[in-house]
Amino acid sequence: MSDRARGRRAGGPDTRGQILASARSSFARKGFGRTTIRAVAADAGVDPALIHHYFGTKDDLFLAALEIGVDPREVVPRVFGPGLDGAAERLLSVILAVWDDPQTGLPLVALVRTSLGADAAHNLLHDGLIRLVFTPLQAMLPADEADRRAQMAATQMLGLVVARYLLRFEPLASMSRSEVVAWVAPSVQRYLSGPLPTLDEEQRPGE
Amino acid sequence: MSDRARGRRAGGPDTRGQILASARSSFARKGFGRTTIRAVAADAGVDPALIHHYFGTKDDLFLAALEIGVDPREVVPRVFGPGLDGAAERLLSVILAVWDDPQTGLPLVALVRTSLGADAAHNLLHDGLIRLVFTPLQAMLPADEADRRAQMAATQMLGLVVARYLLRFEPLASMSRSEVVAWVAPSVQRYLSGPLPTLDEEQRPGE
DNA sequence: GTCTATAGACGGATAGAC
DNA sequence: GTCTATCCGTCTATAGAC
Numbered sequence A, B: 001m002s003d004r005a006r007g008r009r010a011g012g013p014d015t016r017g018q019i020l021a022s023a024r025s026s027f028a029r030k031g032f033g034r035t036t037i038r039a040v041a042a043d044a045g046v047d048p049a050l051i052h053h054y055f056g057t058k059d060d061l062f063l064a065a066l067e068i069g070v071d072p073r074e075v076v077p078r079v080f081g082p083g084l085d086g087a088a089e090r091l092l093s094v095i096l097a098v099w100d101d102p103q104t105g106l107p108l109v110a111l112v113r114t115s116l117g118a119d120a121a122h123n124l125l126h127d128g129l130i131r132l133v134f135t136p137l138q139a140m141l142p143a144d145e146a147d148r149r150a151q152m153a154a155t156q157m158l159g160l161v162v163a164r165y166l167l168r169f170e171p172l173a174s175m176s177r178s179e180v181v182a183w184v185a186p187s188v189q190r191y192l193s194g195p196l197p198t199l200d201e202e203q204r205p206g207e
Numbered sequence C: 001g002t003c004t005a006t007a008g009a010c011g012g013a014t015a016g017a018c
Numbered sequence D: 001g002t003c004t005a006t007c008c009g010t011c012t013a014t015a016g017a018c
Helices: A015-030 A037-044 A048-055 A058-066 A072-080 A087-100 A102-117 A124-139 A143-166 A177-193 B015-030 B037-044 B048-055 B058-066 B072-080 B087-100 B102-117 B124-138 B143-166 B177-193
Strands: none
Touching (some): A015 A037, A015 A048, A015 A058, A015 A102, A037 A058, A048 A058, A058 A102, A072 A124, A087 A143, A087 A177, A102 A124, A102 A143, A102 B102, A124 A143, A143 A177, A143 B143, A143 B177, A177 B143, A177 B177, B015 B037, B015 B048, B015 B058, B015 B102, B037 B058, B048 B058, B058 B102, B072 B087, B072 B124, B087 B102, B087 B143, B087 B177, B102 B124, B102 B143, B124 B143, B143 B177
């Protein structure tokens, strides 16, 4: 991001990178549907036709913009390797670090924003991103509790991400990573390894 | 919903209600941007022009579809009146009940999905919905901790809502209200009244 | 009340000149 | 490589007939 996001394309025409940067920004801010090729082109200072020339269709551009700098298969073992104890803290630290970095965070914001805008059916979110962290997580949990524990943990991390990076709540968005981890980790850890909740027999169906 | 969502408009032409029901459904599933007047009209079995005739512009239709059956000023005191103790459980019970009911839930799904798809700037979500529950909540908390405690609680509730009603994770979406409350309430309650997290002095900025 | 016809704007995609 | 010109589709919205 250091050499291409700054200013207009200097001398060496890194037009392709310029387009990618503008696309990432727009996809992250507006999602797929509200991003237009024309707007991306204008922001990058090039002609709309160039984008098709380089990337093909709008979908192709979106996929190209999702290319990310981290390989999940490398980071996942570091989080879950040491065991369930402290896993929440390690997981949250990694997640926040990845999302705080614009290079890796912007594509993820674009992915989440686009997925939430579309139908629940074919979302990249569940089949792609979440599955990546779910599968190894579930493998560490008792089989009959794995689904519930992992999904409850997911709700907390998803809500954190949405509030901090999509809606940009303050002061949450400006808090340090370590403070956020200190607040949230106990909740996530309880979902992973805390006691199962005891259900009251009386369930009031209506309100 | 019982008399108008079922089948085509019977004899008495409740066309207006039919349109509203279709609009709510589409706004909830696709958000504002991806909802088209034409599709709503087709789903309601009427002509697109009729929608303009009844409701005016697309924005007007959206606002009409957001009309909801619950008055927050009535339910809020019931949740926060008894005090901070057990507030999380009461709050979650109400939230889940409102969202589980299609009559009140669909407009809320539409609101959240649309807000998340748009820019962070002018979102109805923060200025409308969340503010409604935030203000009375913050009034019960120590002034210097109110923002943080309320926002951390908001992340959990937001993530729960997104996962259960927008993304429809399973088994989460099919779990009973009381089971969800049993899982999540302790987390929310800790944000509201638990001990403040202790921050380590050493903050590793990188990674 | 309900529908037909159409205006007017916008965006994706392509062909082809330079 | 980069841009001009343009086609085609989709959508909102309106005017007006029945």
